[in-house]
Amino acid sequence: MRSHHVLLCTAVGALTASAPVWAQSSVVIGGMLDTGVYRGFDGVAQVGTIQRSNVAISGYEELGGGVKAVFRLSTRFELDTGSSEGAGYKPLWHDESTIGLQGAWGTVRVGRAMTAMWANDWKFDPWANFNRIASPAWQYWHYLTPSDPFANNGTAEYGRINNGIFYDSATLAGFTVRWSGSPERDPGTTRRPLSAVLEYGQGAVAAMAAYERNSIGDKDVFLAGKYTFGAAAVMAAYDDSREFASASIARSVTLDATYRAGVFTYKAGYGLQRLNGVRNQFMSLGADYALSRRTILYASLGNRQAAHTSFGVGISHSY
Numbered sequence: 001m002r003s004h005h006v007l008l009c010t011a012v013g014a015l016t017a018s019a020p021v022w023a024q025s026s027v028v029i030g031g032m033l034d035t036g037v038y039r040g041f042d043g044v045a046q047v048g049t050i051q052r053s054n055v056a057i058s059g060y061e062e063l064g065g066g067v068k069a070v071f072r073l074s075t076r077f078e079l080d081t082g083s084s085e086g087a088g089y090k091p092l093w094h095d096e097s098t099i100g101l102q103g104a105w106g107t108v109r110v111g112r113a114m115t116a117m118w119a120n121d122w123k124f125d126p127w128a129n130f131n132r133i134a135s136p137a138w139q140y141w142h143y144l145t146p147s148d149p150f151a152n153n154g155t156a157e158y159g160r161i162n163n164g165i166f167y168d169s170a171t172l173a174g175f176t177v178r179w180s181g182s183p184e185r186d187p188g189t190t191r192r193p194l195s196a197v198l199e200y201g202q203g204a205v206a207a208m209a210a211y212e213r214n215s216i217g218d219k220d221v222f223l224a225g226k227y228t229f230g231a232a233a234v235m236a237a238y239d240d241s242r243e244f245a246s247a248s249i250a251r252s253v254t255l256d257a258t259y260r261a262g263v264f265t266y267k268a269g270y271g272l273q274r275l276n277g278v279r280n281q282f283m284s285l286g287a288d289y290a291l292s293r294r295t296i297l298y299a300s301l302g303n304r305q306a307a308h309t310s311f312g313v314g315i316s317h318s319y
Helices: 002-018 136-140
Strands: 025-039 045-048 053-064 067-077 096-103 106-114 148-152 155-157 160-169 175-181 194-202 205-213 219-229 232-242 249-261 264-275 278-290 295-304 310-318
Touching: 053 096, 067 106, 096 160, 136 249, 136 264, 136 278, 148 160
Parallel strands: none
Antiparallel strands: 025 045, 025 053, 025 310, 053 067, 067 096, 096 106, 106 160, 148 155, 160 175, 175 194, 194 205, 205 219, 219 232, 232 249, 249 264, 264 278, 278 295, 295 310
């Protein structure tokens, strides 16, 4: 019996020694679920998306030398009906479909994703540029500047580009450089899209400066800052959005604040826009109640000129 045990151990050891060394890897399924009951700015009461719902598959593989292969596939959908967001004209992996490399020098990805500006502006809005009722950013930022005028089967996309290259540098002394663009031109256009960001974040201070141009020449300049003190934070942003074909100009300023008190987070927002000289104003309030680290009950209220006041309550769960 002892000799058989020795032979078995020897065989297992030999197989282990001859087997390839598999790189460490990870695949994660995550996302966010959101829905609510609200009255829109059109005065219609409804059940539906106030923020956004998505499911994402992401992961990495260690390649050695501090380098990883990374990927992300994410699609968005309407929780109240189960249908894909923009079914019929948006692609299946509407939110993101990228693969890339990550190292000490930063991260490079290729595919479809949010531009450098759109992927990072949310940090300067209490509602993360994500709430259709209360977010001043949602109402006014990048008003005339779709990131890709043809990305959704020939229709405009606000946020993402197709056939893109995306770079995020390592952070040095609080500064991070971000860039996105494409070597391809859309049919009938003469320009290649690009987006560039310089971001700073250290201690209580955060700031961002961005420039973006799409494939038909629309341009956007975005500046934002945030200061956090204790449980409170204040933030401000300026956006200058210009449409090339019509020479239209939309300039906006947003001012916002948040305050955390235990499981509650209170929010207030204000936006002022001048669209070709016409003044528009937006005001909003909101409150979040954290049932847990992942599950939030929230209330939102927004007032927009020449429209009904919109308000609603919702629930979101991150997984």
